[in-house]
Amino acid sequence: MVSRVIPVDSFDLVIFGGTGDLARRKILPGLFRRFRAGQMPADAQVIGAARSDMDDAAFREMVREAIVEFGGNGTPDPGDLDAFLERVAYQSVDAKGEAGWSELEDKLRDDCVRAFYFSVGPSLFGDLAERLRTFGLATETSRIVVEKPFGNDLESARALNRELAQYFDETQIYRIDHYLGKETVQNLMAVRFGNVLFEPLWNAQFVDHIQITVAETVGVGGRGGYYDHSGAMRDMVQNHLMQLLCLIAMEPPAQFEPDAVRDEKLKVIRALDPVEPHHIVRGQYGADEKQPGYRAHVENERSRTESFVALKAHISNWRWAGTPFYLRTGKMLRARASEIAVVFKDAPHSIFGAEAGRHRNVLAIRLQPNEGMTLDVTIKEPGPGGMRLLDVPLDMSFADALGPDGGEVPDAYERLVMDVIRGNQTLFMRGDEVEAAWAWTDPLIDSWEARGDVPKPYDPGSSGPEDALMLMHRDGRRWRDIKA
Template sequence: MVARVIPVSPFDLVIFGATGDLARRKILPGLFHRFKVEQMPEDARIIGAARSEFDSAAFRKVVRESLEQFVGEADRPANTVEQFLERIDYVNVDAMGDKGWDALSDLLREDKVRAFYFSVTPSLFGTLAEQLHKRGIATPESRIVVEKPFGHDLETAKALNADLLKCFNEEQIYRIDHYLGKETVQNLMALRFANSLFEPLWNSTHIDHVQITVAESLGVEGRGEYYDNSGAMRDMVQNHLMQLLCLIAMEPPSRFEPNAVRDEKVKVIEALEPVAPDDIVRGQYYDWNNRVGYKDHAGNPESRTESFVAMKVAVANWRWAGTPFYLRTGKKLRTRMSEIAVIFRDPPHMIFPKMEGRRGNALVIRLQPDEGITLRTTIKEPGPGGMRLTEVAMDMTFDDALGEDLHAQDAYERLIMDVIRGDQTLFMRGDEVESAWAWADPLIENWKNSTQRPASYDSGGSGPEESMMLMHQDGRRWRSVGQ
């Protein structure tokens, strides 16, 4: 199978914060990959904008070093790198002042798509939007890309939305969540809505429960102060896990277009029941061998911020009544993995006695590290000697099934190209962000007012024992982290 590459229109992409970690690690390498496969047109241009006292030549050196560090040698032919660097410019811009804005305006072309990527601290989002607007740099067709975190709570999210909407309309604002750019996440929509096999079964009559796990093997070393003001709820659940939950639980949209898809996602969030205190577990990792843990990495011995959250969530609508969703995310777990597991109910009458109580059917959507889809089914074990049943997995790992030519893109590659196309389907709408915060805020506020501390769990494990009991009390079990 050969990958189809559909070129985008000529564009000027301005990256604010172009010398920062995200730009060097993800944005610039992603753009290089799109250039290499000829998705970027000849006259596309990338303009770095930051406080660093660089000229274009110095910034091109930064870009080259970024590619050498984050793009494999075999994937960056020397001549392609040189051609890519020819499309790079740089402007020293003071976001809070006057410096550099006229120079930036002079670089931009009238007849090209203009996109502005805010790869900066969220406190500058509103300021940058205002500068672009009042200086006439942003046109009515321009787009801005806003990185998470989008607000710290409902109040700040509303304020940020209001600031951006003073200068840009909703159709110009692209709130990026890189999880929505993952190949498997998009395949989830294709799996549900392009196949008659699954959609008739996609309800509480046939699905026992759903597990969503995002596990990380690293701790918060190096970003402990930031993380301690955020925690797993704000950092992962309110955005990444919420987006996965929406795609699993949403009703089929009337058509595959941005607002139709996002309308259905908002309906899911608004249908979420409040989470009971007994249905949520918080944890902090600790390494008993080295006597060091989350509090040490956060630099706060009194911290009650969670590095792990597990919860049971109910969607109050006809499709999902009686089918719980179990969400789990944490730092310093056994391995790095993200997956959605849809566990189907047992047949209503089991004619094979030895199979009673065993849930054999599971659809597992793997987001990382090996993107793919697995369907676990029950079959007869080969050989004579009676009817012995066993479980097998029909595995579609994308790299294996589709071949090297269709090696999965990085999420940022796909999402940035969607910005240039003007396609908002995989980006969050303002009311969607606010609805997610409205659901999450009461949980965070309850923790703030509680005297209960997060449970300790072993670094390199599966999380607190209390999270296991969250499932066991319902007669269910978590899938193993790293299974």
């Protein structure tokens, strides 16, 4: 099976923060993979922009090193890498001043797509947007890409949206969430809406509950200063997990078109009930014999910021009334894994008797590692001795299913950047989505701050605080094991 690559129109992509960590680890290696796949036009340009005083040759060498280190799949072909670097340039600019902007404008062409990636902190979004207009770099068809965090609460999100709206129309703003670029997330929509098998069962009548887990084995690392003012709720739940919840719960859009999809996602967020205080658990990882704990990592011995959150949510609409959604995310957990599990209800009557045990169908969508899906079905255990039942998975790993000729599964960033060039906003968040998510999240944060809530401690390498297990046990359910 050979994957089909659809070329995009010619483009000039300017990466503000082009010497930063995100550009080096994700954006530039992703662009190289799209170039190698034949998706980048021959005359496309990639221009790095930052405050550093650097010429084209020095920037190209930095890009070369980044692709070798983070490009994956072995050492890149030298010819391919040299050909890609010919399309790479650099311009020093001052985001808050005037230096470099006229020179950057001279590097851009008039007859192609212009896209500007803001791979910088949100405090610079407004400055960059204003200067793109002031110096004439942005046209009516230009696009800007902004990274999270999209605000720190509802008030700041609204302020950020207002600021960007002064210079760019909503159709030109691409708020990127890399989770939505994962192959499995998009396959979730294909499974739901492309198969008659699942959609008739995708409701409270047949689904017992849904679990969404995003687990990490690493700590806060070098992000301690940011993370201690953010926490797992702001850093993960408000955006990544919220987006997964929307895709799993939304109504079928009339068509696979940007605003149709985003309208349905927005309806889900607005239908979310407030979360009761006893339906949320916050945790903070401690120390072990190998490394210090969270408070040492963030250099704040009195920190009450959570590195783990588990909660139970309900959606008040006809499709999901009464069906709980359990969300959890955390750092320093047992395994690195992201999974959505749709747990279907028991058969209404078992003809095999109580001794056959309890068996349920579970559709598990794995986002990482080893993207794919499994469907647990109940069969008879082979051999004599009566009707003994067991659950077996029907497993579809994308790497196995596509075979050796299926091509590489694109990284989320390379897929999303190509969608920006195409002008396809389907997998990007709209401003009202972001504000609705904060409107649901803010009261949760305000309530535990008002109570003086202290996160529950948990051991590194565990599955989180014991209270998170009880969140499920009280309902007669259990979390699925976190497996790498």
